[in-house]
Amino acid sequence: MATDPVCGMKGKKEIESEYNGKKYYFCGDHCREEFEKNPVKYTR
Amino acid sequence: MAVDPVCGMYVSENSNIYSDKDGVRYYFCSEGCREKFNSPDMEEKLLKYKLIIAWVFSMPILIIDYLFTFSFKNYLLFILVLPVQLYSGFNFYRGAYQAIKNKMGNMDLLITLGTVTAFIFSIAITFDSGIFPVKYTYFDASAFIITLILTGSYIESLTKKKANSSANKLLSLLPSDVHLYDGDNIIDTEIDKIKINDRILIRPGENIPVDGKIFRGTSEVDESMITGEGMPILKNVNDDVISGTKNINGELSVTVKNYGVNSTVNKIYSMIQMASMGRAKIQKIADIFSSYFVPVVLAVALSSSIFWYFYLRSVSNPLYAVIAILVFVSVVVIACPCAIGLAAPITLLISSNQSSENGILIKNSSSMDRLSKIDTVIFDKTGTLTDNDPEIKNLNLYGDNRYIYSLLYSMEIKSNHPVAKAITGYLKNYKYDILGIRDFKEIPGYGVTGYYGNDFIEIKKSSNKISLMINSEEHASMETSYSVRKNVENAIKRLKNNNINIIIVTGDSEENTEKVADYLGISKYYYDIKPEGKAEIVKNEQENGKYVMFVGDGINDTIAMETADVGVAMSSGSDIAKESGDIILLNNDLNNIYSMLIIGKYTIGKVRQNIGWAIGYNSALIPVAAGVLVPLLGLSIYYILPIFAALAMGLSSTTVVLNSLRIKGHIKNAIAA
Numbered sequence: 231m232a233t234d235p236v237c238g239m240k241g242k243k244e245i246e247s248e249y250n251g252k253k254y255y256f257c258g259d260h261c262r263e264e265f266e267k268n269p270v271k272y273t274r
Numbered sequence: 275m276a277v278d279p280v281c282g283m284y285v286s287e288n289s290n291i292y293s294d295k296d297g298v299r300y301y302f303c304s305e306g307c308r309e310k311f312n313s314p315d316m317e318e319k320l321l322k323y324k325l326i327i328a329w330v331f332s333m334p335i336l337i338i339d340y341l342f343t344f345s346f347k348n349y350l351l352f353i354l355v356l357p358v359q360l361y362s363g364f365n366f367y368r369g370a371y372q373a374i375k376n377k378m379g380n381m382d383l384l385i386t387l388g389t390v391t392a393f394i395f396s397i398a399i400t401f402d403s404g405i406f407p408v409k410y411t412y413f414d415a416s417a418f419i420i421t422l423i424l425t426g427s428y429i430e431s432l433t434k435k436k437a438n439s440s441a442n443k444l445l446s447l448l449p450s451d452v453h454l455y456d457g458d459n460i461i462d463t464e465i466d467k468i469k470i471n472d473r474i475l476i477r478p479g480e481n482i483p484v485d486g487k488i489f490r491g492t493s494e495v496d497e498s499m500i501t502g503e504g505m506p507i508l509k510n511v512n513d514d515v516i517s518g519t520k521n522i523n524g525e526l527s528v529t530v531k532n533y534g535v536n537s538t539v540n541k542i543y544s545m546i547q548m549a550s551m552g553r554a555k556i557q558k559i560a561d562i563f564s565s566y567f568v569p570v571v572l573a574v575a576l577s578s579s580i581f582w583y584f585y586l587r588s589v590s591n592p593l594y595a596v597i598a599i600l601v602f603v604s605v606v607v608i609a610c611p612c613a614i615g616l617a618a619p620i621t622l623l624i625s626s627n628q629s630s631e632n633g634i635l636i637k638n639s640s641s642m643d644r645l646s647k648i649d650t651v652i653f654d655k656t657g658t659l660t661d662n663d664p665e666i667k668n669l670n671l672y673g674d675n676r677y678i679y680s681l682l683y684s685m686e687i688k689s690n691h692p693v694a695k696a697i698t699g700y701l702k703n704y705k706y707d708i709l710g711i712r713d714f715k716e717i718p719g720y721g722v723t724g725y726y727g728n729d730f731i732e733i734k735k736s737s738n739k740i741s742l743m744i745n746s747e748e749h750a751s752m753e754t755s756y757s758v759r760k761n762v763e764n765a766i767k768r769l770k771n772n773n774i775n776i777i778i779v780t781g782d783s784e785e786n787t788e789k790v791a792d793y794l795g796i797s798k799y800y801y802d803i804k805p806e807g808k809a810e811i812v813k814n815e816q817e818n819g820k821y822v823m824f825v826g827d828g829i830n831d832t833i834a835m836e837t838a839d840v841g842v843a844m845s846s847g848s849d850i851a852k853e854s855g856d857i858i859l860l861n862n863d864l865n866n867i868y869s870m871l872i873i874g875k876y877t878i879g880k881v882r883q884n885i886g887w888a889i890g891y892n893s894a895l896i897p898v899a900a901g902v903l904v905p906l907l908g909l910s911i912y913y914i915l916p917i918f919a920a921l922a923m924g925l926s927s928t929t930v931v932l933n934s935l936r937i938k939g940h941i942k943n944a945i946a947a
Contacts, residue, residue, distance in 0.1 A: 233561075238553025239553060268837045
């Protein structure tokens with residue numbers, strides 16, 4: 231189960247983003263946009 | 275996947291058990307949780323009745339079962355257990371039914387399996403003693419599973435109420451009736467009958483029911499319940515009032531701007547409630563545990579039951595079937611998914627309640643684990659470290675004083691800029707006339723221009739110097755300076771003593787910034803920075819491995835606040851919902867910044883402790899229920915194990931809530947220090 235790094239809920243396969251060679255999955259577009267604004271914040 | 279806000283279980287968003295509140299849809303694992311959420315008081319009352327019935331009938335069952343022997347004993351026990359089984363235990367069955375229907379496991383399912391198995395098993399013994407080679411029944415176990423777990427739920431709901439006391443206090447501040455203007459008459463009406471732009475009267479001593487603007491009257495208002503700020507604030511015509519605050523000593527007539535769910539006090543209430551919905555990163559481990567919990571428990575219960583069945587049969591123990599059933603009952607009853615589900619939400623809720631009492635409104639509790647790691651705090655300068663409104667100093671005039679004062683006043687009164695307000699405020703002690711200015715223009719970043727007669731007038735700002743030009747010739751000059759707000763020195767000292775890096779970032783000039791930085795002993799500062807630049811500075815720090823909090827006010831800090839690991843917005847109290855940032859500081863006291871860091875650490879520490887405790891509880895006691903202690907204590911432990919399991923399960927989630935309540939004291943001390 232991939233967790234949405236922004237909200238902590240379950241991520242969906244089709245909503246993804248890549249950062250530093252790793253794929254992240256999101257519950258919705260809002261969280262993906264949030265993530266892409268500043269990936270550092272959510273990936274450490 | 276959504277999370278049940280009552281018990282913390284995972285719920286599918288396809289579930290048809292949901293409730294909409296304040297524009298948010300909440301999903302529940304069962305009808306019982308939904309009812310608890312929608313009308314907690316009613317639920318608590320019902321729970322109390324069920325609990326009383328459960329105890330009234332369970333106690334005689336226990337006494338008769340252990341102290342008396344007579345021929346129709348089992349039949350009497352059967353009659354006594356019926357009210358407990360059918361009335362007090364009803365909610366568990368309903369929850370279990372819904373769990374099966376939605377193809378998920380929940381606590382109700384486990385309890386139902388436990389109590390119903392013991393009940394049916396005992397009926398079989400009572401009415402046909404041929405099936406099992408025993409004469410004693412387990413009605414005591416089936417009844418006490420319900421009684422003890424209900425007792426646990428009741429204690430839990432009482433302690434939860436205590437956990438949410440600050441939020442509940444907020445809503446109780448809203449009066450139910452308002453004095454509405456009907457023309458010049460006043461009629462008393464219920465608060466939900468009013469509309470925006472209605473005019474209402476608030477008498478001295480009354481709580482203010484709505485957010486609004488004063489159109490008549492003057493009074494001191496106590497806003498401490500919203501902002502934590504103890505001193506009453508003098509309010510005049512055109513000032514805003516906040517719902518839930520108290521009008522102290524004058525009559526105020528107010529135009530309604532917001533009421534009901536849109537009022538400030540309701541929004542704060544919802545934000546506190548929402549805290550328990552936040553998903554702190556640490557919860558991931560609890561989530562994984564909880565999503566596999568029920569199937570794993572059922573598997574353990576079945577496999578250990580089967581093991582004892584065949585093992586005891588192979589050693590020719592006649593009780594093989596009885597023990598196998600008791601093993602199953604004990605395992606499903608002792609397992610407690612709710613302690614894990616509750617571990618984080620209840621802690622976040624208590625933490626947010628306690629913080630709000632001190633003017634710290636945690637809007638986004640998912641940021642809690644980032645908050646616990648903050649090592650760098652970046653402050654915006656103007657409006658955060660220093661007052662928003664500048665002071666005017668060193669006014670020099672070249673020419674007719676009265677004419678110059680009049681021009682300055684007449685031009686600046688037309689502008690809303692803080693500098694303009696500072697100038698008109700400063701001139702109150704001087705004599706001036708109000709002149710008719712033509713073609714007034716406000717040029718952002720430059721100043722104001724206009725004509726008086728044939729004279730072209732400009733008031734322009736460069737760095738911190740302001741000049742009045744008449745036909746391009748300077749006739750007055752003055753300087754602006756921003757004074758450091760009270761408590762800031764102490765707040766900065768506290769952060770520094772605890773090795774937090776402090777940085778100032780501002781759009782203001784080098785000179786002004788340097789002055790404030792020197793005064794506060796801050797060596798790292800950036801000046802002349804545009805809003806996007808502020809966010810870049812935050813990002814740079816993050817890329818260097820720092821966990822950054824950005825403290826700011828106003829629209830120009832929004833991007834930086836969102837970029838930071840934790841964004842803190844300074845607020846005047848109204849328009850809370852519009853504020854961006856993870857945390858809103860309602861009383862503008864920067865001493866609370868360090869308190870927040872402490873709150874973050876304590877909260878995450880407590881969540882971790884709770885999750886550890888809950889996982890530990892289950893991993894230690896499930897094997898006990900499955901029979902690992904039998905080689906040590908013998909099979910006779912199964913006479914009491916089902917009841918012990920119910921007791922342990924009933925107390926386990928209460929323990930989590932009580933343990934979480936302890937952070938209240940920690941937070942209080944952190945703020946008082």
